[in-house]
Amino acid sequence: TETMTQDYVKYARAKGVRPKRIVNRHILRNILIPVVTVVGVEFGSLVAFSTITETVFAWPGMGKLLIDSVYQLDRPVVVAYVLLATLLFVTVNFLVDVLYAALDPRVKLAGEQA
Structure with missing residues (x-):
């Protein structure tokens, strides 16, 4: 309801936008946003x-695998988990940045003309 009373919405209504x-x-x-x-x-x-959560409730999953691997000193599994988690973080943050550029006209991607 707060957004409905903004000036740009009133202006769009005054212009006759559907x-x-x-x-x-x-x-x-x-x-x-x-x-x-x-x-x-x-x-x-x-x-x-x-x-x-997976450790406390003994649910099988990536988190439980990580904890078990730490206890067994299974370094390749720990490294793979960290790389996978990092890849997920980077991908989600990239998607958030792209969505910002699509949603907010003030945000421009590199290479776009102002």
Whole structure:
């Protein structure tokens, strides 16, 4: 409701833009920016705390595999897990940055003209 009362929404209505286009083009894009941020940050927490959850509840998974590998000094498995987790973090952060550029017109990717 806060976004619906912004000046740019009122201006779009005054110009005669269809309500569906106002919602999709103006309101939804601005609402999704904080959602994308939270999802990106929470994904990191999900990967990090899955290890604790799987260990506490004895669920088989990547986190349990990591803990068992640490106890058995299985370095290749630990390194593979760390590389996989790092790859997931980098990929999610890249996708968040690309979504920012798509959602927020103020954000420009490298090489784009201002």
